[in-house]
Amino acid sequence: MPRHRNVAAGLIFATLGCLYACQSNPVVPPLPPDHVALIRSESVTASDGITVTADSVNVSVCPPNANCFAPNNASVKLQLLKNAQSRTVRLWAFIPNYTRRTSANAPIDSVSVEFGGQQYKVILRDGAFRKGTENTSLPEAVVQVSRL
Secondary structure (H helix, E strand, O other), X not given: OOHHHHHHHHHHHHHHHHHHHHHXXXXXXXXXXXXXXXXXXXXXXXXXXXXXXXXEEEEXXXXXXXXXXXXXXXXXXXXXXXXXXXXXXXXXXXXXXXXXXXXXXXXXXXEEEEXXXXXXXXXXXXXXXXXXXXXXXXEEEEEEXXXX
């Protein structure tokens, strides 16, 4: 087989492999700058310099075609830290459609906190599951921290 046919065959296999890999990985939209996604014990610094640590994250999702007592919901206990000041907040919200980061009008829970005279709004936006090690599913909360 001439050399250019080997190169062409290699390009075809590489292209097919890329197309297969691209189809098997769904695209998750990026979070807005003032949103953070956290699992338990994880710390992330939000856009306004507030470090958010998840002390606990719980996500409850009713399996399809099951009759569940409680609707899909998420709860989180957070430690917020800025300039050596700390606040603890607890939030709980429904997850009506369980569609990760796409339910813009979902019921939410929020609280206001103050750091150095500046007010911030902390909003639990969503709950989901993040793939952990050894195929475990870790509860994850999506929280918005915005300056008022």
